[in-house]
Amino acid sequence: MAPHIRELLDLALPNLRDYGLVLLEPDGRIAAWLCGAQEIFGYAEAEMVGRPIATLFLREDVARGLDLQELEVARRHSYSQDDRWHVRKDGNRVWISGTVTALRDATGLRGYIKLMRDRTDMRIDAEHRANQLESAVDALNRTHRFLQTLGHELRNPLAPIRNSAYIAAKASDDLRVRKAAETIGNQVAVLERLANDLMDVSRLQHRKLELRLDEFDLRGLLDDEAAGQRLPATAKDVRIECVMPPQPLPIVADPSRLRQAVSNLLVNAIKYTPPGGTIWLKATQEADDIVIRVQDTGIGIAPDVLPRIFELFTQEARAKDLVPGGLGVGLAIVAQIAELHGGAAQARSGGSGTGSEFTLRVPRGGPPSERRGGFERES
Numbered sequence: 001m002a003p004h005i006r007e008l009l010d011l012a013l014p015n016l017r018d019y020g021l022v023l024l025e026p027d028g029r030i031a032a033w034l035c036g037a038q039e040i041f042g043y044a045e046a047e048m049v050g051r052p053i054a055t056l057f058l059r060e061d062v063a064r065g066l067d068l069q070e071l072e073v074a075r076r077h078s079y080s081q082d083d084r085w086h087v088r089k090d091g092n093r094v095w096i097s098g099t100v101t102a103l104r105d106a107t108g109l110r111g112y113i114k115l116m117r118d119r120t121d122m123r124i125d126a127e128h129r130a131n132q133l134e135s136a137v138d139a140l141n142r143t144h145r146f147l148q149t150l151g152h153e154l155r156n157p158l159a160p161i162r163n164s165a166y167i168a169a170k171a172s173d174d175l176r177v178r179k180a181a182e183t184i185g186n187q188v189a190v191l192e193r194l195a196n197d198l199m200d201v202s203r204l205q206h207r208k209l210e211l212r213l214d215e216f217d218l219r220g221l222l223d224d225e226a227a228g229q230r231l232p233a234t235a236k237d238v239r240i241e242c243v244m245p246p247q248p249l250p251i252v253a254d255p256s257r258l259r260q261a262v263s264n265l266l267v268n269a270i271k272y273t274p275p276g277g278t279i280w281l282k283a284t285q286e287a288d289d290i291v292i293r294v295q296d297t298g299i300g301i302a303p304d305v306l307p308r309i310f311e312l313f314t315q316e317a318r319a320k321d322l323v324p325g326g327l328g329v330g331l332a333i334v335a336q337i338a339e340l341h342g343g344a345a346q347a348r349s350g351g352s353g354t355g356s357e358f359t360l361r362v363p364r365g366g367p368p369s370e371r372r373g374g375f376e377r378e379s
Helices: 003-015 037-041 059-063 066-077 120-155 158-171 175-205 218-235 255-271 317-322 330-340
Strands: 019-024 030-035 079-087 093-105 108-118 212-217 239-243 250-253 278-286 289-296 344-348 356-363
Touching (some): 030 037, 037 108, 059 066, 066 079, 120 158, 212 218, 218 239, 218 250, 218 278, 255 278, 255 356, 330 356
Parallel strands (some): 239 278
Antiparallel strands (some): 019 108, 093 108, 289 356
16 A cells, blocks of 8 residues: 555544444454544443453343354345444444355455444434324324214214204194204205314225125216205205216226215315306216216316325315314225225315316226226126
8 A cells, every 4th residue: 555545544534433444353342442432432442452342332232142143144145234233332323234254265264244323313314204204194093993983873863853954844833843843954964074084084095995896887877966066056046067978988996985975075165156157067088997077167276285185184275264163084085985996086276266177087997907806797
């Protein structure tokens, strides 16, 4: 080695404070304690030269022979790499990312060089993030259990309320009583829908929902859904138009779940389309997919909300002000129903005041075969 290279090395090694460099004898005893080794572990060179490298290992790791294992791996393969806890002189643990390289010459193995870096900060941060993730998952699971329980508790009193309203309407000729009974019935339907959505969110999230597949002409289902939503749309002075091909649109799907998804999209469009607006319910076939689109002239979707629109509980401030009281679960259910069918849900909007278009795309022949094991086909 040229003299000036040796001089540079002599200058460089003491200044590599972030790295500990240890030279080992073939039996694992420390021959040299260099660079930032003292700073990382707290031992002076005189304390460490001649001691086994096991001094730096946790007792439980020494008991498992891990101190010798990394040397054996390096001996066999010239190089080993390990990330693990080591112990300082003061007894504190440090997370070390290190490598061991075997040193050989013509006579055979002469020793090892072990390069170590203290990454305790990175390890603690990773553990903190893992704990945060675990806490978030636990909180999410608790939320889903709460939603399912809430859905059950909401549904229990609704049937007697509906029955009582029906009896009151039949037993009285007073128009005010009948009108009140009709209002009660309408609000019970809203609560039933909310309760079912809450329970579906929990079932879908835990993949406990089974599809009951059937083959049918999608046009009939869409016509029925549009007809069912025309009354609330007309009451708001919103027009619903269906745009479908004259030929059948056969599809293998769960009709009740597909109906639920389309209904959610139409209800959402009616909510956020001002009086005088129009909603188009469209369907077509594109390659092997059936594509359903619900387009409206409503308030649109802000660009910052659009990427999250199918996430649970997503609602932008404008929408909350316009239609208060919603939970933001309907579109999440649409997306998960699409995924269960092997398809996808998409949303487009040019921004506030430009309207929206929601697309539900599902395979025409049903879910992919690898996902069909837990589904049932109607006979």
